[in-house]
Amino acid sequence: MKTVSSTLSCDILVLGGGSAGAAAAWSASAPGISVVLAEKTGRLGGTATNGLVSTLCGCYSSLGERRKISGGARDALARELKALGGLDEGVNRDTHRSDICDPELLACALDRMVLRRGTELHLSTLVTGASFDGERLLSVETVNTESGTRVVILPKIAVDVTGKALLAPFAPSGAVLSPEGGKLQAGTMVFRMDSVDGKTARAVSKDQIASLMAEARAKGDITQERGNGVLTVLPGGTAAIVNANWVKADPSVPLDVTAGLTGGRDKVLENARFFRKYVPGFERAVLSCIAPALGVREASRTECAYTLTEEDIMEGRLFADAVCVGSWPMEYHDWERNRLVYRWSGKDYTIPYRSLLPRGMDNVLAAGRNISVTSGAYASSRVMGQCLATGHAAGTAARLALRSGSLLRDLDRDLLRKTLLDEGAILE
Numbered sequence: 259m260k261t262v263s264s265t266l267s268c269d270i271l272v273l274g275g276g277s278a279g280a281a282a283a284w285s286a287s288a289p290g291i292s293v294v295l296a297e298k299t300g301r302l303g304g305t306a307t308n309g310l311v312s313t314l315c316g317c318y319s320s321l322g323e324r325r326k327i328s329g330g331a332r333d334a335l336a337r338e339l340k341a342l343g344g345l346d347e348g349v350n351r352d353t354h355r356s357d358i359c360d361p362e363l364l365a366c367a368l369d370r371m372v373l374r375r376g377t378e379l380h381l382s383t384l385v386t387g388a389s390f391d392g393e394r395l396l397s398v399e400t401v402n403t404e405s406g407t408r409v410v411i412l413p414k415i416a417v418d419v420t421g422k423a424l425l426a427p428f429a430p431s432g433a434v435l436s437p438e439g440g441k442l443q444a445g446t447m448v449f450r451m452d453s454v455d456g457k458t459a460r461a462v463s464k465d466q467i468a469s470l471m472a473e474a475r476a477k478g479d480i481t482q483e484r485g486n487g488v489l490t491v492l493p494g495g496t497a498a499i500v501n502a503n504w505v506k507a508d509p510s511v512p513l514d515v516t517a518g519l520t521g522g523r524d525k526v527l528e529n530a531r532f533f534r535k536y537v538p539g540f541e542r543a544v545l546s547c548i549a550p551a552l553g554v555r556e557a558s559r560t561e562c563a564y565t566l567t568e569e570d571i572m573e574g575r576l577f578a579d580a581v582c583v584g585s586w587p588m589e590y591h592d593w594e595r596n597r598l599v600y601r602w603s604g605k606d607y608t609i610p611y612r613s614l615l616p617r618g619m620d621n622v623l624a625a626g627r628n629i630s631v632t633s634g635a636y637a638s639s640r641v642m643g644q645c646l647a648t649g650h651a652a653g654t655a656a657r658l659a660l661r662s663g664s665l666l667r668d669l670d671r672d673l674l675r676k677t678l679l680d681e682g683a684i685l686e
């Protein structure tokens with residue numbers, strides 16, 4: 259393949275176009291500021307679209323009246339989704355309230371959200387390397403996977419929203435935060451079924467699925483380890499997203515991901531047979547899509563000025579430099595013990611700006627599931643309400659730092675919080 263190399267300068271480079279990356283590009287873009295978003299796949303949304311996880315959890319408090327706790331980017335996305343007829347807003351489930359969207363329309367809505375703001379979108383663009391001068395990021399290497407064209411991007415500020423610590427290993431003193439004990443949560447191969455009787459399926463609870471799975475196992479219809487699952491009926495009421503298997507996959511080990519993809523698809527075939535035979539509303543359902551990407555729940559993240567802990571969440575800590583509110587329980591998919599653990603705190607908590615400020619990197623921010631959190635805290639902060647909100651915060655911080663000429667670490671926190679509030683974010 260003939261490769262052509264060129265360079266491209268920009269003010270802000272967003273690496274990764276998942277929910278957090280799209281939110282970061284949306285908030286960073288403004289007249290006079292050039293924003294480039296580089297995403298390795300052919301569409302935005304990351305886990306939410308290519309992994310078929312299209313229920314936006316964490317947009318509402320888990321407490322009492324279930325108030326909205328994620329605004330700003332979440333609201334901009336909701337507007338685009340509503341215009342496309344792809345959103346069921348504020349749906350009450352047994353334990354929580356969520357926004358439910360169609361993954362295909364979600365990808366289209368994210369396109370509109372970032373393109374309307376003038377972001378320069380580089381899809382099918384894999385980030386392959388980076389160079390630093392001391393703590394300063396100088397350049398990011400990319401290759402377009404369609405044309406083979408190599409572009410070296412020279413940003414003033416970058417936001418690492420790749421769902422893992424992509425830039426940190428290239429920085430001389432950048433730090434990668436690995437999950438404690440090297441233990442990663444289980445992944446899942448999510449799938450979609452169509453011709454579902456949505457009204458009936460919506461009434462099926464998680465407990466009911468678990469007891470039907472136990473019955474199916476006793477009859478030899480289920481062989482997989484996982485004994486629980488969740489279904490989400492999509493807007494329109496005739497299709498459902500199903501999350502019902504566990505797959506072991508460490509995304510840093512190439513053959514693990516391949517085995518997870520092939521093994522995951524095998525599990526989906528068994529899951530779909532089970533749903534058709536046992537789960538009310540699925541009697542005529544057809545398997546219509548297996549997620550093109552493996553649903554990787556956990557990966558390494560970037561170590562930042564402050565690492566959010568399980569204790570912060572349990573105590574509902576309110577930080578003076580908070581850029582986001584969280585409330586989702588610590589939902590841990592424990593592969594090693596084959597169990598799903600929920601820990602509820604009884605309090606909403608906040609995420610500080612310092613958890614987005616990488617150690618050893620001057621002009622880089624982290625957001626989404628790449629913020630600095632312990633494994634326990636990650637189990638809560640990884641949901642999309644918080645990914646959208648931290649992405650929004652990182653994009654706004656990058657824009658303000660650029661305009662004021664301040665270092666990211668010296669950015670006026672009051673100005674950041676005031677600007678986020680003006681942009682519709684919810685900070686307490």
Ligand SMILES: Cc1cc2nc3c(=O)[nH]c(=O)nc-3n(C[C@H](O)[C@H](O)[C@H](O)COP(=O)(O)OP(=O)(O)OC[C@H]3O[C@@H](n4cnc5c(N)ncnc54)[C@H](O)[C@@H]3O)c2cc1C
Binds near residue numbers: 273298383
């Ligand atoms: C099975 C499963 C079920 C889940 N269920 C829910 C749920 O119901 N509700 C909820 O709110 N959350 C759920 N989550 C969690 C949530 O979906 C993710 O944590 C969240 O979407 C992460 O968003 P992100 O933008 O931080 O990262 P991602 O969505 O992972 O996006 C990262 C992006 O970076 C891109 N990228 C990576 N490397 C490179 C590179 N080298 N070059 C260029 N681009 C790159 C990827 O292609 C991707 O688009 C679930 C997760 C899984 C795996």
